[in-house]
Amino acid sequence: MKGHQTTIVDIAKLLNISKSTVSRALTGHPSIKKETKEAVLELAQKLDYQRNMHALSLITRKSNTLGIIVPEFITGYFPKVIIGAQEAAAMAGYNLIISQSNESYATEVENTKVMLANQVDGVMISMTKETRNFDHFSVFGRKGIPVVFYNRICEELETPRVIVDDYDAAFRIVEHLIKTGKKRIAHLAGPSTLSMSSRRLNGYLAALKKYKIQVSDELIIPYDLDMDKVKIYVNHLLQLKKRPDALFAINDPTAIEAIQVIKKAGFKIPRDIAVAGFTNDSISALIEPSLTTISQPAEKIGATAVELLVDQINRPRNQWKPIIKVLKTELIIRDSTRPATTNNRS
Amino acid sequence: MKGHQTTIVDIAKLLNISKSTVSRALTGHPSIKKETKEAVLELAQKLDYQRNMHALSLITRKSNTLGIIVPEFITGYFPKVIIGAQEAAAMAGYNLIISQSNESYATEVENTKVMLANQVDGVMISMTKETRNFDHFSVFGRKGIPVVFYNRICEELETPRVIVDDYDAAFRIVEHLIKTGKKRIAHLAGPSTLSMSSRRLNGYLAALKKYKIQVSDELIIPYDLDMDKVKIYVNHLLQLKKRPDALFAINDPTAIEAIQVIKKAGFKIPRDIAVAGFTNDSISALIEPSLTTISQPAEKIGATAVELLVDQINRPRNQWKPIIKVLKTELIIRDSTRPATTNNRS
DNA sequence: CTGTTAGCGCGTTCAG
DNA sequence: CTGAACGCGCTAACAG
Numbered sequence: 133m134k135g136h137q138t139t140i141v142d143i144a145k146l147l148n149i150s151k152s153t154v155s156r157a158l159t160g161h162p163s164i165k166k167e168t169k170e171a172v173l174e175l176a177q178k179l180d181y182q183r184n185m186h187a188l189s190l191i192t193r194k195s196n197t198l199g200i201i202v203p204e205f206i207t208g209y210f211p212k213v214i215i216g217a218q219e220a221a222a223m224a225g226y227n228l229i230i231s232q233s234n235e236s237y238a239t240e241v242e243n244t245k246v247m248l249a250n251q252v253d254g255v256m257i258s259m260t261k262e263t264r265n266f267d268h269f270s271v272f273g274r275k276g277i278p279v280v281f282y283n284r285i286c287e288e289l290e291t292p293r294v295i296v297d298d299y300d301a302a303f304r305i306v307e308h309l310i311k312t313g314k315k316r317i318a319h320l321a322g323p324s325t326l327s328m329s330s331r332r333l334n335g336y337l338a339a340l341k342k343y344k345i346q347v348s349d350e351l352i353i354p355y356d357l358d359m360d361k362v363k364i365y366v367n368h369l370l371q372l373k374k375r376p377d378a379l380f381a382i383n384d385p386t387a388i389e390a391i392q393v394i395k396k397a398g399f400k401i402p403r404d405i406a407v408a409g410f411t412n413d414s415i416s417a418l419i420e421p422s423l424t425t426i427s428q429p430a431e432k433i434g435a436t437a438v439e440l441l442v443d444q445i446n447r448p449r450n451q452w453k454p455i456i457k458v459l460k461t462e463l464i465i466r467d468s469t470r471p472a473t474t475n476n477r478s
Numbered sequence: 479m480k481g482h483q484t485t486i487v488d489i490a491k492l493l494n495i496s497k498s499t500v501s502r503a504l505t506g507h508p509s510i511k512k513e514t515k516e517a518v519l520e521l522a523q524k525l526d527y528q529r530n531m532h533a534l535s536l537i538t539r540k541s542n543t544l545g546i547i548v549p550e551f552i553t554g555y556f557p558k559v560i561i562g563a564q565e566a567a568a569m570a571g572y573n574l575i576i577s578q579s580n581e582s583y584a585t586e587v588e589n590t591k592v593m594l595a596n597q598v599d600g601v602m603i604s605m606t607k608e609t610r611n612f613d614h615f616s617v618f619g620r621k622g623i624p625v626v627f628y629n630r631i632c633e634e635l636e637t638p639r640v641i642v643d644d645y646d647a648a649f650r651i652v653e654h655l656i657k658t659g660k661k662r663i664a665h666l667a668g669p670s671t672l673s674m675s676s677r678r679l680n681g682y683l684a685a686l687k688k689y690k691i692q693v694s695d696e697l698i699i700p701y702d703l704d705m706d707k708v709k710i711y712v713n714h715l716l717q718l719k720k721r722p723d724a725l726f727a728i729n730d731p732t733a734i735e736a737i738q739v740i741k742k743a744g745f746k747i748p749r750d751i752a753v754a755g756f757t758n759d760s761i762s763a764l765i766e767p768s769l770t771t772i773s774q775p776a777e778k779i780g781a782t783a784v785e786l787l788v789d790q791i792n793r794p795r796n797q798w799k800p801i802i803k804v805l806k807t808e809l810i811i812r813d814s815t816r817p818a819t820t821n822n823r824s
Numbered sequence: 825c826t827g828t829t830a831g832c833g834c835g836t837t838c839a840g
Numbered sequence: 841c842t843g844a845a846c847g848c849g850c851t852a853a854c855a856g
Contacts, residue, residue, distance in 0.1 A: 137539070137597070137621055139833055150843045155835060163841055180617045182594035186532040186541065187833035190848040193483070195532065205565070208760075211557050218576050219551070227575050227596065230564050248528035250573065251483070271526045275483055414554075414760035485849060496827045501851060509825055533849035536832045828855075837846080 138179040147171055158183070189251060197227045198441060199247040199255035200434075203235050203284065207385055208413045209430050210258070213282065216434030217256065224442045226253070235357075237262040244268045252277065254441040256434075258284040261323045261357050278444035278452065282437045287327050292440040292455045294433050298328045301426040301461040302335025305408050306380055308424070308463060310343045312471055314378035314406055318351040318369050320362070320390070322382040329382065332410065336380060351376055355386070362389040370397050370405075377405055378469070384409035384416045387423055391468065406469040421467035429459050484525040493517055504529070535597060543573045544787060545593040545601035546780075549581050549630065553731055554759045555776050556604070559628065562780030563602065570788045572599070581703075583608040590614045598623065600787040602780075604630040607669045607703050624790035624798065628783040633673050638786040638801045640779050644674045647772040647807040648681025651754050652726055654770070654809060656689045658817055660724035660752055664697040664715050666708070666736070668728040675728065678756065682726060697722055701732070708735040716743050716751075723751055724815070730755035730762045733769055737814065752815040767813035775805050 140158070144151045149168065156164050157172035158181075175181075189195045198221050202210040214230060221228045229250055233240035240260050247255050254277060257269065266288050272279045273289070282294040309317050319336050322329030333352070340347055350372060353365050369376055370393075379394075381387035387409030391401060399405055401421055409416060412427035436457050444452050486504070490497045495514065502510050503518035504527075521527075535541045544567050548556040560576060567574045575596055579586035586606050593601050600623060603615065612634050618625045619635070628640040655663050665682050668675030679698070686693055696718060699711050712735075715722055725740075727733035733755030737747060745751055747767055755762060758773035782803050790798050 137833090140835095141833075151833090152835080152844080153842060155833095156842085159835075165841060168842090180594070180620065182591055184536075184597060184833055185595045186535040186597055187848085188835080189532040190530075190536065190833085190850090191835055193848080205561050211561055214560070215551050215557055218578070222578065227592070229573050229575070232564070232568070245528055246573070248526070249531045251530060251532055274526065418763050483849090487849075497849090498828080498851080499826060502826085505851080511825060514825090530849055533832085534851080536834095536849085537851055539832080826856085828853105830851105830853085832850090834848090835846105838844090840841105840843080 137184070138176075138181040139184070140181075143172060143175050143179060143181060146175060193251075195227075195251040195253055196225060197229055197250060197252050198438065199229045199231065199250070199252040200437075201231050201233060201240065201243050201247070201255065201257045203233050203240075203258055203260045205232060207383065207411065208415075209283075209411055209428065212430030213258075213434035213437075216431030216436075217438050218434075219431075220435035220438035224438065226438075226442070233260045235260045235262065237265075241268045244271065247272075248275070248277075254278040254280070254445050256280045256282055256437040256441055257286075258282055259286060259326070260284075261325055264325055276449055278441055280437045280440045280444070282433055284326050284328060290454045292444065292453070292457070294437045294440065294457045294459065295328070296428050296433070296459050296461045298331035299335040299338070301410070301463070302332040302380070303339045304335075304463050305410070305424070305426055306336050306339035307342070308465065309378045309380065309406055309408060309469060310339065310345065312402070312406065312469055315345060316348065316351065316374060316376040317345070317378040317380060318353070318376035320353050320355050320365060320379065320381045320386055323356045324354065332382060348374075355382070357382070357386070359385060359389055362386055363393050366390045366393040367397065370394065370399065375405075378402075378408070379405060380408045382410060384411050384413040384423060384425055387425070387468075388415065388419055391419065391421070391423070402467070402469050402471070408469055412464055417466065424466045424469040425464050427462045427464050429461075432459060483530070484522075484527040485530070486527075489518060489521050489525060489527060492521060539597075541573075541597040541599055542571060543575055543596060543598050544784065545575045545577065545596070545598040547577050547579060547586065547589050547593070547601065547603045549579050549586075549604055549606045551578060553729065553757065554761075555629075555757055555774065558776030559604075559780035559783075562777030562782075563784050564780075565777075566781035566784035570784065572784075572788070579606045581606045581608065583611075587614045590617065593618075594621070594623075600624040600626070600791050602626045602628055602783040602787055603632075604628055605632060605672070606630075607671055610671055622795055624787055626783045626786045626790070628779055630672050630674060636800045638790065638799070638803075640783045640786065640803045640805065641674070642774050642779070642805050642807045644677035645681040645684070647756070647809070648678040648726070649685045650681075650809050651756070651770070651772055652682050652685035653688070654811065655724045655726065655752055655754060655815060656685065656691065658748070658752065658815055661691060662694065662697060662720060662722040663691070663724040663726060664699070664722035666699050666701050666711060666725065666727045666732055669702045670700065678728060694720075701728070703728070703732070705731060705735055708732055709739050712736045712739040713743065716740065716745065721751075724748075724754070725751060726754045728756060730757050730759040730769060730771055733771070733814075734759075734761065734765055737765065737767070737769070748813070748815050748817070754815055758810055763812065770812045770815040771810050773808045773810050775807075778805060 157169040231243035409425040416423040503515040577589035631639045755771040762769040
């Protein structure tokens with residue numbers, strides 16, 4: 133017996149009635165005789181009949197599918213976003229198709245094509261660090277498919293966005309460093325392509341300004357998230373004539389790598405140099421010393437993006453609203469910035 | 479300008495040629511004049527033409543989509559499986575549709591219908607703890623859709639499976655407890671519906687036997703993964719005349735809850751009673767005391783399941799093979815079982 | 825090399 | 841209340 137997908141035609145033949153009647157029975161059409169309806173339903177059940185979504189999508193031009201593009205799976209952040217998005221999507225009756233760009237612009241372009249080919253009803257995107265051209269995103273707009281950016285947003289496109297208070301969070305973590313007595317605070321800044329980089333940089337600058345600490349250009353190092361370079365940059369910082377006494381890294385993996393380099397160079401953390409990260413990856417609490425960082429509500433970010441997306445989908449195109457949702461973060465203080473006197477674990 | 483999906487007809491009209499010619503040009507058919515082909519390709523590019531997968535799926539009866547059903551997102555295990563599956567699926571040219579059953583049999587039945595409606599080419603499943611009837615799974619077989627079970631497998635169905643060496647892992651962790659001097663080792667066993675429960679139980683029993691420790695029925699507590707009951711069971715164990723000096727819990731969340739109860743009751747871990755879990759959730763290293771457990775290669779499990787699935791898909795149905803892949807685990811020793819003398823962190 | 829026709833599974837006219 | 845006919849976007853079989 134060969135595998136066979138039961139169709140409307142099959143059950144129409146068996147019952148010796150027309151396909152349209154079967155279709156009506158299945159879709160709960162009002163004008164249909166009760167007996168035939170029940171007969172159809174019973175047979176459908178018995179034959180494990182299931183509506184073919186592809187055929188339906190062809191007609192309705194709706195796939196009930198949302199797309200999500202993530203740049204990487206190295207940090208723990210994006211998996212959490214996906215979980216949140218998945219749950220919210222299921223709640224709203226949508227499937228979720230995942231694509232990862234692996235931080236490659238070319239792959240990201242391919243990802244958008246996959247989304248288009250699958251006729252997604254909407255797509256949520258976090259860009260790669262390489263992305264400077266946005267034509268592959270604007271396609272969605274031209275085709276009437278809503279887009280929501282999250283985390284790594286595209287400033288050039290007027291779409292809804294889900295972000296966190298990067299500026300504020302960076303301000304608070306740098307303020308914390310200052311309050312522990314640090315005065316020469318270095319910053320491994322993110323790539324200028326990502327707007328969160330500048331938001332965090334600005335938070336850093338604002339904190340210095342508030343506490344009347346002179347900004348030193350040699351302490352601000354632009355960096356492209358290529359982990360191999362962390363060693364070079366950190367060693368460079370450590371050999372400065374006026375060595376920094378703290379380091380605020382753009383994200384946790386970078387901060388963790390920096391900690392290894394600093395330890396290897398023979399400096400004590402946080403006594404000689406304190407280290408802070410951003411995002412609160414799950415490993416960040418485990419390393420020695422544990423890492424002070426900012427926690428982001430990753431799952432909520434995913435869920436919020438889906439909600440904005442569904443909202444746009446259910447709205448005629450001329451009523452699309454580029455709503456920007458800014459979610460709250462939390463400062464998590466751990467050993468990498470905690471003066472030796474205090475010794476609690478978090 | 480309204481959103482519009484460019485189709486073959488559109489570009490056929492603009493070029494004033496037939497649809498089939500356009501189709502041929504797009505699919506790289508050999509017999510076609512170079513100029514027309516180039517003209518088509520150029521216009522397709524310009525209009526952001528993208529093949530409609532739904533139309534294609536209708537014809538080919540292939541969706542290039544795999545389904546994954548997970549029972550929960552509470553532990554860190556299943557998200558990791560999904561990541562692994564997603565990467566492997568993308569590599570093989572498949573999309574992934576995720577459904578979660580939330581440990582509910584009824585929801586699981588619905589999940590299978592979603593998979594069917596979306597015409598998945600294959601589906602990987604981890605059952606709920608409630609599932610005792612398997613008709614909703616055998617539907618896939620009847621329709622010629624390959625199924626692979628992972629982690630929580632269905633013994634009754636002859637499909638490929640991806641599991642870990644539960645028996646062996648349980649044996650090793652109980653052996654470790656014995657070697658630290660523990661003699662009355664309790665076990666919070668998993669639900670009998672899940673075969674991994676009995677595999678782990680058997681590993682536990684085998685270790686006791688090897689070291690000639692009498693099995694005590696009062697120390698083996700069957701439990702349905704309902705965390706609310708952990709408190710009752712553990713307190714019951716603590717009030718036994720012959721109190722256990724160690725506890726091996728079926729999974730990490732259970733072990734962690736047990737630790738809370740034990741601490742509240744005023745006992746010292748691991749001195750009075752040692753605790754061990756299973757799976758190595760990310761929190762397990764963070765709690766106080768950190769938890770001895772077994773780590774599972776979750777991502778590899780997901781990837782392996784996809785590989786088995788793709789293998790089945792590419793194979794005529796009468797050549798389907800119920801291959802069983804058993805992946806290796808690792809014993810991770812932490813403070814919850816480590817005698818006080820040693821004090822390293824892992 | 826190209827155009828015409830048919831049909832994938834379904835919902836939706838339009839006629840009874 | 842029911843049936844026949846059409847079309848969603850696409851590929852394949854059959855003519856030229």
